[in-house]
Amino acid sequence: MRTLIDFDAAPAFAIPAIDARGGPTVCEGMLLEGPQGWGEFSPPADGGDTEAARWLTAAAEPGTVGWPDPLRGRVPIAVPVPAVGTDRAHAMAASSGCRAADVTVIGTADSLAGDIARVAAVRDAIGTAGALRCIPYRRWDVDTAVRAIEALDEAAGGLEFVEHPCRTIGELAAVHHRVDVLVAVDASAADLAEVTPGALADAADLAVLRCGPLGGVRR
Incomplete structure (x- = not known):
């Protein structure tokens, strides 16, 4: 298990997707492994540095400090x-x-x-x-x-x-x-x-x- 996130070794991905208007697009990002597990960094391509920094914080959270205890046993998705x-x-x-x-x-x-x-x-x-x-x-x-x-x-x-x-x-x-x-x-x-x-x-x-x-x- 890693003790720190190794950004240089983080696997990158590019997955075909569909945009909001039904056209083809690509979802790009990286998977970040830390001592608590994995996180996903996939900010929008048209976002700025401030937005990307928030996404990076969110991606590092589950692999480092982990998530808080869940309040619900089951959450429906859409x-x-x-x-x-x-x-x-x-x-x-x-x-x-x-x-x-x-x-x-x-x-x-x-x-x-x-x-x-x-x-x-x-x-x-x-x-x-x-x-x-x-x-x-x-x-x-x-x-x-x-x-x-x-x-x-x-x-x-x-x-x-x-x-x-x-x-x-x-x-x-x-x-x-x-x-x-x-x-x-x-x-x-x-x-x-x-x-x-x-x-x-x-x-x-x-x-x-x-x-x-x-x-x-x-x-």
Whole structure:
């Protein structure tokens, strides 16, 4: 067992993947072995040094200090479904074995019909008891978000939440007040760093915590 992480000996990987719009991409990174086990360092290719440093901290954590004791014995995971056609979306969700799905949506006037069909296909694949969320990647203005969320919620037979539909905290708050679907924020978004707890509570119901961009489980 190693006593320190040997970065020079860390195995690198490049795995074919699918991006949020359904196109081909590559997931690249390194596996870091420490005295407590292994960690994965795979920051986004378009991120800066500050973001990469947080990912490196998160990757070193499980192999050095280890993770805190778990609070739950079992945690359900979600299958990510990119902006692909309905048949492919259904197949991806059905073959995953997951009972939850994070579905990428575009939500523009010329793409909403495809988003609705994709959401309906995923709902059919995971069943009525499954948890279905929509991920628009902060693309929408307020009015677009309200229209799209209402239509997608109907197509899904109920969404668990929609994640970060708009870019600014003010826009998120406006959407939050106009829709019945729960609104989630990506807690690692850089522009939330200076937002007060009160403003955040006014803008969203949930916070999505991602280990890598936040800098580890303890953060």
